[in-house]
Amino acid sequence: GPIFSAYMGSTQSISSGTWTKVNFDTKEFDSASCYNTSTYRFTPNVAGYYQYNCTLYLYPGGYEGIIGFYKNGSLVRYGQDFTASTLWIFSASTMCYMNGSTDYMEIYAYRGTTGSTGSAGPQFSIFQGFLVRAA
Numbered sequence: 001g002p003i004f005s006a007y008m009g010s011t012q013s014i015s016s017g018t019w020t021k022v023n024f025d026t027k028e029f030d031s032a033s034c035y036n037t038s039t040y041r042f043t044p045n046v047a048g049y050y051q052y053n054c055t056l057y058l059y060p061g062g063y064e065g066i067i068g069f070y071k072n073g074s075l076v077r078y079g080q081d082f083t084a085s086t087l088w089i090f091s092a093s094t095m096c097y098m099n100g101s102t103d104y105m106e107i108y109a110y111r112g113t114t115g116s117t118g119s120a121g122p123q124f125s126i127f128q129g130f131l132v133r134a135a
Contacts, residue, residue, distance in 0.1 A: 001131025002032040002044045008125045014058060019068055019075075019108040022056065024127040040106055042127075047100030048134040051093065054079070054107050057124035058088040064112030067092040071105055089124060095132065105129065 009026035025037045035042045044050060054067050065088055067079030079092025096105065107127050 001046050001048065001134060002034045003128075003130035004030040004035040004042055005126060005128045006030075006035055006037065006040075007127070014109050014111050016111050019110050021070075022107045022109050022125070022127070024107065024125070028126075040127075041104040042106075042129050043102075043104040044098050044129075044131065045100055046131055046134055047098065049095055049132045050098050050105070050129050051095050051132050052105055052127075052129040053091065053093045054127050055089065055091040055125060056107075056109055058109065058111065064110075065090065066110040068108040068110060069094045069096070069105060070108050071096055071098075072103055073106075075108070097135070100135070 005028040006024040007026050007028065008022065008024055012023050014020050021040060024040050027035060027037060032045055034044050052069055056067055058065050067090065068075050069077040076096060077094040080090060
């Protein structure tokens with residue numbers, strides 16, 4: 001089934017106090033060409049249950065941060081909401097049913113206060129997904 005891994009190819013500003021779509025614009029792999037590096041969306045072509053993983057690095061630390069999994073433009077799952085004192089490298093995962101034609105998944109990030117710089121690179125910020133079970 002479909003499997004992909006994408007990361008941020010460059011630094012991105014993450015606005016304070018609002019949800020911001022994360023620009024995972026570089027593919028490591030994409031077995032079924034379902035990940036779009038222009039829209040930052042995964043739209044699988046097989047209906048079923050998918051596992052999604054995200055690791056995100058934000059700096060400077062000392063600010064609230066949350067990863068959000070958005071299906072079809074709506075928040076379906078939060079990652080852990082926390083504040084770190086220095087550098088942030090945090091991860092979240094979820095499992096979600098996708099219809100195999102129109103459903104898509106994106107990642108958004110939230111920063112609760114000022115200090116709104118995001119960071120890039122496959123060793124820091126990555127979005128991955130794969131089919132667990134076809135419907």
